[in-house]
Amino acid sequence: MIEQIELTKRFNKIDPQSINDFLEFDGYKVFKKVLTMNSNEIINEIALSKITGRGGAGFPVSIKMSSFANETGVKYIVCNADEGEPGNFKDRYLMEKDPHQVIEGILISAYSTGASKGFIYIRGEYSKSIDIIRHSIKEAYKNNYLGDNILGSNFSFELEIRRGAGAYICGEEFALIESIEGKPGRTRVKPPFPTQQGVFNKPTLINNVETFCNLPFILRIGGNEYSKIGSEYATGTKLISLTGNVNNKGLYEVPYGRTIREVIEILGGGVKDNKEIGMVQLGGACGAIIPESLLDMDIDNEKFAIFDSKMGAGAIIVMDESFDLFDILLKNMEFFQHETCGKCMPCREGHIQVLNLIKKFVRYSATKDDYLSLESLANVIHETTLCGLGQTSMTSILSTIKFFQEEYQQRIRESLFKEGY
């Protein structure tokens, strides 16, 4: 067994629409325990666990929480459920299969940091998730897990759903915050960071769904125990959205430390139709594309620091040998060209030019100069853009320039003969 079932333990064992099922399966038990602890004790456990954010950037959760806890006045908690990264569907499963676990994680964060109001910002296309979370919030209010003086304590907390409207950029924390405020989804300049000035310019703690879901687990077994799960680089388990040309596509929960090959071959059952692996994209459209020879790397944040691309939110997209690299890059770049918000100049004007250059490779009309322009432009976008979108959108280009250099060179050579093709 290479899986370790923790966050997904209630999946398919409870009726997600029933708070009673959740309660019978240890639901809100950790939260009740947490209500007897103080802020420092809770955040200290989380610090001991060494958990990092599961949304893709991998920032230490306890650092964010303690700086947020130190802020005073009106404060907001935001759960980022705008899961827009292609190839990822873990947050959707977490919301649809065990919605109260998400709420429990949010409650633990709110109680330990002194926030009184929260938003779950759910991707607009996730209608089912929205329905289920809406129902669960209602149930939680009815059973006094939300609302005033929760379970007879002094702690009160309101939770609301905000529905996204289809923009990928709204998964970026500040674009999401702007969207909550009713503005177009465009990021803000940092600093100030969300923990200082977020929603309506009030301190805001924003975390990914999976991050919140880890908190009941950490506080159940203790930070120390939790930190023993995983590898020397990252602790805990990770939900992996495995897609592409594998036999068993789906969601898997594995401890950090497993290799990509293990996930693809053991859990995914290998490549469909007995073909060879051509390439694997990690994290989603914003992730690195690696060749088969690199599949023995661990699934952990640090070692995946190829061009700052980490495991991201945990997608593994397997492409067999029949796929053309430049077709894949074209799809990636069309996506980003459509989704860049338009605020900062290298991102707004850069993606359309990257797309134009990639089209030349697809059409066998690329020259050496086009390659040099592409490489230079991809680096500039990666280095200079304002938010995570542009900083990561070039990872597929930069990683393939490194690992699939021969394909670029060959395409340039072939272009000499096939121009106009």
Added chain:
Amino acid sequence: MVNLKINNINVTVTDDITILEAAQQYNINIPTLCYYPDLHINSDCRICVVEIEGYKGLKTACSTPVREGMNILTNTPKILNSRKTITELILSNHDASCTSCIRNMSCELQSLAKNLGININRFENVLEKKEIDDHNPSLVRNANRCIKCGRCIDVCKDVQAMHVLESMGRGHEMEIKPAFGRYLSDEFCTFCGQCANVCPVGAIIEKDNTDIVWEKLYDSNYHVMVQVAPAVRVSIGEEIGLETGLISNGKLVSAIKRLGFNNVYDTDFSADLTIMEEGTELINRIKTGGVLPLLTSCCPGWINLAEQEYPEILPHISSCKSPQQMFGTLAKTYFAEKENMDPKKIYVVSIMPCTAKKYEATRRELRIDNKTPDVDIVLTTRELGKMFRQMGIDFNQIDEVEFDNPFGISTGAAALFGATGGVTEAALRTVYEILNEKPLEDINFTSVRGMKGIKETEIKLGDLNVKVAVSHSLSNARILIEEVIAGTSPYSFIEIMACPGGCIGGGGQPYGTTNEVRLERIASTYLVDGNMVYRKSHENPSIKKLYKDYLIEPNSSMAHHLLHTKYSPKNI
């Protein structure tokens, strides 16, 4: 204080500033594009990127605060390559027909490209041509030149509280325009032109009327005269490359004469006249229990705001025409009669620091006989500079000449109209002496001077202690207007100017009008006042003569007929 290194130079600065500000203090120039000193930091252009040791990626100097121990490099090959690449990208979606652009040689993008040494553009041009909005008399918006830096949005939203311009659409399709892509004329735009003043390129510009003026100057059917607004004499120097805040009176007149105008007159004259009329209106309203506070009417941007958004405020606004329009009326009545000329053959040109004045001159209410406009055409300070350049006029090579008469003699009070608080100060100097029938002890009302957003003072008029207030920029205007509408305004007189700093900071003024520059122009304005023989409008001998010969007395029926107007709510 924090210590850091920029390009290996040890730098010690306060801890509340950005890397850009720290570098500027040590004369290290980091190129910028979207950055504008008085506006919100957007950090959108990414031109000012620098390398900071230990930091991932490049960071923008404009938005990154300094920290102890930072080691910053501002011009490595990587940085230079990034700046060049971004500039190429911007140019690839820009109508770069530079020589036919009004901003040629004064364009911030052009000079950035030149300084960075952009010789070729590696990227294909992806510009999709968009319609040019020139459907109003004041401003032209050319989206093909827009680089979406956001300065216009910020000045319209944060400084003017107008919210006319916004960014719309996403990604490559993102555009800056009025809501629903409408024309500026269909919007709550006041034509203040602050957007045109801060635009780094030629995307929002004043409607250029210089060609019409050249034509008229050489058309023997017309007697072409020109009036020069108070604020122009402290800013035209910058427009022609001389120092900021330079006071040019004689040389300005001389240069304008060389363009070929028959007479060069001074709007300061009609500013004095405005004080006589508006001051009398204030006295009457105070004495007869009329509608108070009285609000000034010289600023057409403010009048536009009032007519568009605050119809209930209109009875408060002085019925006086603005000095520009008073001048035009007198030129086509008093002057025409005196010189025995057909008013239709008199062509009145104004040189104004303002783009809204272009709109004002076209107003139906401001015509001498329902057809002939008081003022025929308005040029901004920038357009005057253009005419000087077209003519090859060099201020260093010309003599000083006086304004022509009868509209050439003015007072220090009139000169103050250019600066925020100036109309108030001028009005108080006159109203006090007329009402109290004794000279003012100190004619300098320093509490209404300067760049503070809302200023106030108190003065004893007759038995009453009267409170007056001054605001500049429309966001501040809204505060005072809303008090008046709510009935909580403690003031009897309020001066409102649409632009920050008043007319010296107008939308038609030379590019680079930052608050620092505004302060220098304001300082020069008070120097002009201090150096005048007469410093109170009612002491102007030409004004006295005008009343004696023609208008009889302030607010007479003749004066009312010629110098006053009406306002009406405007539906957008």
